[in-house]
Each structure stands twice: as C-alpha cells, then as structure tokens.
Amino acid sequence: MGALPWSSLAQIPPWELDAFARTLVAVSFFAIGLAILMPLLREHQWANGMGLATAVIFLSTGVRSAWMAYDLFQEGPAADALRSLTGTWDAALDLVTAIAGLYYWTLRRGFGHYVRGAKLFEDMRERQRQALEIHDNIVQGLTVALMALDLDEPERARESLDETMVAAKRIISSRLGPDRKIPVFDSDLRRTSTPPPLGSQP
Amino acid sequence: MKILRRVLLVDDTPGVRTVLRMALMRLGDFDVVGEAGDGETAMEMARRLRPDVILLDLAMPTMGGLEVLPRLREWLPESRIVVLSGFIANGAGERALKLGADLYLEKGQPARHIVDSITALFEWADPPVR
Numbered sequence: 001m002g003a004l005p006w007s008s009l010a011q012i013p014p015w016e017l018d019a020f021a022r023t024l025v026a027v028s029f030f031a032i033g034l035a036i037l038m039p040l041l042r043e044h045q046w047a048n049g050m051g052l053a054t055a056v057i058f059l060s061t062g063v064r065s066a067w068m069a070y071d072l073f074q075e076g077p078a079a080d081a082l083r084s085l086t087g088t089w090d091a092a093l094d095l096v097t098a099i100a101g102l103y104y105w106t107l108r109r110g111f112g113h114y115v116r117g118a119k120l121f122e123d124m125r126e127r128q129r130q131a132l133e134i135h136d137n138i139v140q141g142l143t144v145a146l147m148a149l150d151l152d153e154p155e156r157a158r159e160s161l162d163e164t165m166v167a168a169k170r171i172i173s174s175r176l177g178p179d180r181k182i183p184v185f186d187s188d189l190r191r192t193s194t195p196p197p198l199g200s201q202p
Numbered sequence: 203m204k205i206l207r208r209v210l211l212v213d214d215t216p217g218v219r220t221v222l223r224m225a226l227m228r229l230g231d232f233d234v235v236g237e238a239g240d241g242e243t244a245m246e247m248a249r250r251l252r253p254d255v256i257l258l259d260l261a262m263p264t265m266g267g268l269e270v271l272p273r274l275r276e277w278l279p280e281s282r283i284v285v286l287s288g289f290i291a292n293g294a295g296e297r298a299l300k301l302g303a304d305l306y307l308e309k310g311q312p313a314r315h316i317v318d319s320i321t322a323l324f325e326w327a328d329p330p331v332r
C-alpha cells in the first residue's frame with residue numbers, strides 16, 4: 001500500500017518534478033522577498049543596505065526559478081536538452097529549497113510578531129532611535145556643560161549636568177525598569193564589561 | 203574697527219545655541235544674527251539673512267542637517283558652513299564635507315578650539331578647498 005505513491009512518483013520524469021519544485025521555490029521566495037522589501041519601502045529605509053540586499057536575493061531567486069520552470073516546458077532542441085539534463089538530484093535539491101521556503105512561511109505564521117516587518121530591520125531602527133535619544137539628551141547636555149565651564153559659567157554648567165543626569169537616569173530606567181515585560185533577576189545587573197576609568201583622563 | 207562676521211546658529215537644543223552664542227561673541231569676532239531650532243527654519247533664515255557663517259547641527263526636527271546642507275551650499279556659495287555634531291563614528295563627518303560643509307567639528311571640544319577653527323576659515327586668501 002505504502003509503496004504505491006513512491007512507485008507512481010518514480011514514473012514521473014525528473015524534469016516534471018523539477019519544474020514543480022522550481023514553481024514552489026519561485027512562489028515562496030518571491031513572497032519572502034516581498035515580505036522583507038515592503039516594510040523597508042513603507043518606512044523609507046533606503047539606507048538599509050542589508051535589508052534591501054536580502055530582499056533582492058530572495059526576489060531574484062524567485063524570478064530565476066520561475067524562468068527555469070518556464071524553460072522546462074518550452075518546445076525545441078534547447079528545451080529538449082534542458083529536460084534531458086535535469087536529473088533526479090536536480091529535482092531533489094530544488095524540492096529541498098522549495099520545502100525550506102514553505103517552512104519559512106509556516107514559521108512566519110506561527111511567530112508573526114517576531115518577524116513582523118523583518119525583526120532584524122526593526123531592531124536596527126530601534127538602535128538608531130536609541131542612539132538619537134542619547135545624542136539629544138546626553139551629548140547635547142554634556143556639550144552645554146563643557147562649553148559653559150570653558151566660558152567660566154559654572155552655574156550654567158551645573159544646571160546642564162543636573163538635567164543630563166536626570167535624562168540619563170530616565171533612559172536607563174526605561175531600558176531596565178517598569179516597561180520591562182520579563183522579571184528582573186539579581187544577575188541581570190551584573191556587568192559584563194569593565195567600566196571606563198572615570199577621571200583618569202589627563 | 204573690527205569686522206564682525208554674521209553667524210546663523212542652527213541647533214535644536216536651546217542650551218547649545220546659548221553657549222555657542224556666548225563663545226562666538228566673547229572669544230571671537232562674531233555677531234550671532236539668527237538662531238534656528240530645525241532644518242526648515244534654518245533654510246528660511248539663511249536665505250533671508252545671508253550670514254557669513256552657518257553653524258549647523260545634524261540631528262534636528264523637520265529636516266536633518268545633511269538634508270539642509272546641499273541647499274544652503276547652493277544658495278549661499280560664499281557662506282562658510284560649519285557642521286557641529288555629536289556623531290563621530292558613522293561617516294557623518296565625511297558625508298557633511300562631501301555635501302559642501304567647510305568644516306566638521308565634534309561637539310564636546312573646547313569653546314576656544316571651536317571659535318578659533320571657525321575664525322581660521324576666514325584667514326585663507328582663497329575659499330577653502332572642499
């Protein structure tokens with residue numbers, strides 16, 4: 001009983017299996033490429049080279065697979081040669097690629113919130129936002145304090161340092177504190193890097 | 203009689219503008235004729251005031267410094283444009299110079315150094331090479 005489907009499968013010419021696999025690859029990879037590209041375009045992330053390159057890899061692989069599947073169904077000596085050169089291993093490899101593409105979509109459905117808009121790129125945007133927050137709150141405040149000291153304005157420097165300290169505490173608390181969705185463990189605050197030697201600059 | 207160079211300050215943090223104004227007017231021969239807190243206001247004021255120097259921040263609301271810079275350079279080829287920013291490691295300096303800035307200075311440097319660097323832009327006989 002169980003051997004029947006396999007024996008039927010074995011009677012299918014490898015090029016037909018390969019054409020089927022390539023069609024699946026084309027659909028799944030093109031869809032993955034669009035799923036990565038669309039959020040980047042929506043958020044105007046033109047400078048996100050890594051995201052755009054990943055999208056282009058998937059899209060071009062999808063187009064190429066569709067093209068090759070199409071070629072397998074053409075008439076003429078070139079298409080005959082292509083069909084005769086397509087072996088079982090070609091079909092098997094393309095089936096593995098197709099399965100990987102389809103598996104990606106099952107994962108994406110199951111963990112949609114993790115891959116929404118391609119999580120990697122959202123992380124990059126979040127890091128950019130955090131860097132600007134530090135610039136606006138810390139670097140600007142320290143700039144004012146340093147220049148005020150140069151201009152012999154200690155009160156202004158002190159005021160700016162106080163404001164910078166408040167901003168720094170707020171930024172740190174927002175990363176570690178009430179907004180955190182998971183419990184804080186004692187070991188969470190263990191440093192993994194050596195603190196800079198404050199005051200050691202000449 | 204001293205010739206005071208006319209300066210437009212562009213930074214979204216009022217405190218930064220205040221200490222820059224104090225530094226330029228106390229330590230150098232500059233007169234701050236205008237201040238802007240965002241890119242669009244900076245462009246409007248630059249066209250109207252035609253300052254000798256534009257001190258430009260990069261991270262600002264409405265339009266960032268790198269967006270504003272090429273237009274300022276086109277409109278005011280004689281003005282010295284100095285970018286003063288806290289970004290150091292992401293190529294912002296090279297980008298700013300490529301877009302037409304005469305000088306890129308990092309925030310946090312001594313006030314005297316900032317003022318002297320801007321003054322030096324006017325000591326050259328020819329416009330600075332970009």
